[in-house]
Amino acid sequence: MKDLMQEKWTKRPLIISGPCSAETEEQVLETATRLVNTGKVDILRAGIWKPRTKPGMFEGIGMKGLPWMAQAKKITGLPITVEVATAKHVEDALHFDVDMLWIGARTTVNPFSVQEVCDALRGVDVPVLIKNPINPDLELWCGGIERLQKVGVKQVGMIHRGFSNYGNTEFRNAPMWHLPIEMKRRFPEMLLICDPSHICGNRTMLQSVAQKSIDLDFNGLMIESHIDPDNAWSDAKQQITPERLSEMLGELIWRSENTDEKEFLTALATLREQINHIDDELLTLIGQRMKIADKIGKYKKDNNITILQTNRWNDILAKAFKKGDKLGLSKEFITKYFDAVHLESINHQNKVMND
Template sequence: METRKFDLKGKRPLIISGPCSAETEEQTLETCRRLAATGAVDVLRAGIWKPRTKPGSFEGVGLPGLSWMAEAKKETGLPIATEVANAKHVEGALEFGVDLLWIGARTTVNPFSVQDIADALRGVDVPVLVKNPMNPDLDLWMGAVQRLQKVGIEKVGLIHRGFSSFGLSKYRNNPMWPLAIEMKMRMPDVPMIGDPSHITGKRELLKEVAQECADLNYDGLIMESHICPDKAWSDAAQQVVPEELAELVRSIVWRKPQVDKPEFQMSLDELRSQIDQYDAELFTLLSKRMDVAEKIGEIKRDNEVMILQSSRWEDVVKRVMANAEDLKLSREFMSILLNSIHMESISRQNKVMNAKK
């Protein structure tokens, strides 16, 4: 069967799916066949080399898995994709006719590895997606894309898979949506693909996060599917069977960026005017708050008292957080906002206390 052509910018949404890992020939081919039969998937994916945290874990089947994916491509006519972490991986993937490559989060974090991959791809016409680094560093993410572009790779895209964070969270990797939005603003011409599987780490949250990606105008999704998810050799909790994957994909609402209706624009303009007014009032209040913080800094300076007063700040956080539900603001948002205000207050007091006389 002839392979279906695809372009990173040619279809919205672009749906990429397949098993987290190619485990056996039967598992890989059956998953791909069933995904193709749903008609909901544009590109088949499978992990061939798996970077694992601890030695002894399943680290992928290697080259045999590429031959299975090549067979899946032949049978279904769908393009195939896999992750590469070094030049040797690139060489193997291209040899077996892989149509789309992606660079994983553990590789994006290392500029030497990204450059190694870029050099191996010099002169090759193949689309490459770049996952965000594990740590929330947009410059590192941008740098990886730019290294590929510098060697002539024109078809480059982004994958938002969430960021590692310390402590308990409902997500496996915190999406940190504002960072992804900032990245889209920095590179507006580069397609963004959402990765609900790795953001959530659990299948029951996939639809919620996939819809969020659609609402933020992402260009597609990359999600994991397995014929028997609970017995998967890697990331079992975040995979679904092909038919469930298709049902989930079809349930996502992909909204229009704009509509040409005068009444829509008038309503929008009116509400945005209200937001502009509230913003002006909000930042005026924040400015006044920082003026008070500077005065506190002067008092601390004159009495030789340290800036950070942990017990006082704990009281502030407790008091404000107690009102989060009544204010209809999420605790996550309140925490981020409070920390930003606190750091700015500390910075203002530090300047006052250490100003040269």
Template sequence: MKHSLDILPLSSWIDTGDKPLVIAGPCSAETEEQVVSTAHLLANTGKVHVLRAGIWKPRTRPGEFEGIGSVGLEWLKRAKAETGLPTATEVATAKHVEEALAAGVDVLWIGARSTANPFTVQEIADALQGVDVPVIVKNPVNPDLSLWIGALERVNRAGIKKLAAIHRGFSSFEKTAFRNEPMWDIAIQLKTIAPELPIINDPSHICGNRELLPYISQKALDMDMQGLIIESHIDPAVAWTDAKQQLTPGALADMLSNIAVRQAESNNPAFEDKLSELRQNIDKLDNDIIKMIGDRMKIAEKIGEYKRDNNVTILQVNRWDEIVQKRVQLAKALNIGEDFAVKYLELLHNESIRKQNEVMNSKTIAEA
């Protein structure tokens, strides 16, 4: 289902030439010297389009540094005057919006915690009525595409047409190499249902450490995202917040220099012909796979009938364990990721159980 957002293209509110948008700056504005010095170093790289800094910081627990507050807006104003870089900061209340706009902040973003709360998003949207300012909306903390889309729609309905999304990953109970799981499929779903919406990746919050930043940044651009928002600090070792995921401006410039920027489309007819041929092969295989799954489900129905007639339960754990072990082994041999193989098998198993349940209980339901 397509979602219609009344928005302007990214190029209408920021000129990046033929490069992806890069928003960079410290996680938190700490001191005037830190903000201004970092801004100068970022501007000198020639690779940064917008200076970012957190003025108000929603923290998980009380007692942590929650932002320098409104005084930091004056530091952003000075940094903008001296470097020419537009500025961006996070807003979480109507008061934040009013103060940021009064201080001349050029771009506002709505954080993950705020996106998760429709009341908060609506309060921010109401404060944006009649204002012409770019707003970028982070995905909610949890993997909920509807919440993300709902926040974008609320802001758009307030009259904001310079609108973009930020993909910053999602909380997960599983401990992995990432601070927040990328869950690229959710960002792809958003791109699919709102193709006109620019999506900017936040590798800092996905990674949680600077070592993984190049990998995630490259993957984001390869996924046709329109830019990056990255945390950069003049001296990350002494940063008051998120020290491990911040880069020095110099290190950021080096990373950006080594990232390949690829085109969304090719003008080479030979390439297009070959791609079309390969896609036709994919289409045929997809059709074959769907037909084979249909055949598999017919067998599952027969198994359901046999179990029903012999008064045997649907779920048999030993058999399921055997399937997973053997199929995952085969998947590994074919260079198919184990996570994908397990998820695929779980989907097949759930549908098979649903089919067997229908068969085993159809008579009971009919009699009822």
């Protein structure tokens, strides 16, 4: 099984699926059987211990679900993976020959918990995936990876499951795609898979989010599946049947990062060079804008005027939204861009006024 796990680890795309929670032995075995029959799933997952937001919610079946997973592996030949959050979880999972472990978002956010799991893994040759922390803090995510590497875990991978954010959103957890992209830049050779189930929190958006992750060169997917999703004991709205999973995987367009096609490479190089020139011009213009901001800061200082002029800022945004709409730029982008420029301008003026 170790050789098979090594083969699965390097497979692209890597597909992990199974129920959010192991509920009964029959449910686990039927799910596993139906998943292996699709011929598209590489690793079977199931939640054994479930960290929940409030007491009284279903917190997983516990250790008695591990023999069910072991039996599912025996019947189907699929490697198995479970989430661990404590040293005892690691010990129990390894006792039942779990082939791969993952650290959940609620654990990644706590360095003490991550270190406890890492200490239990010291000297153990088992692959470990680590989900992004609940909050959008890349240093915590990087810290978890480094802790695993320091105790000798050789095969470490990342799971992007989205980030919690305050307020209404179309996603259960906002994807904030720029964050996993940055992690891919920092760890270019490391396995990165997407968990659309926890990003979406519903079935209707699963395919579009999965496709976007593929288009961003993610290495695989972790998608929750259940034999009776509507009656699942946890996260019912985001789970799909094994058969629907198979259909969805068949409809996705899998892309490659590179090609040897000369015409494509030539065209791409030309367009990228154009972008490089435009980026240089943009930076030069922003630099000139900040020099003007410095002058404004001096005038404000000499006349004892506050840095922030709310009416002026509202006028800038209103004009930018109108102009951006005509240029095909989203209001969200315009807001983020001008917020960043405005903050830099404020910093420049603040330095001038308090020098």
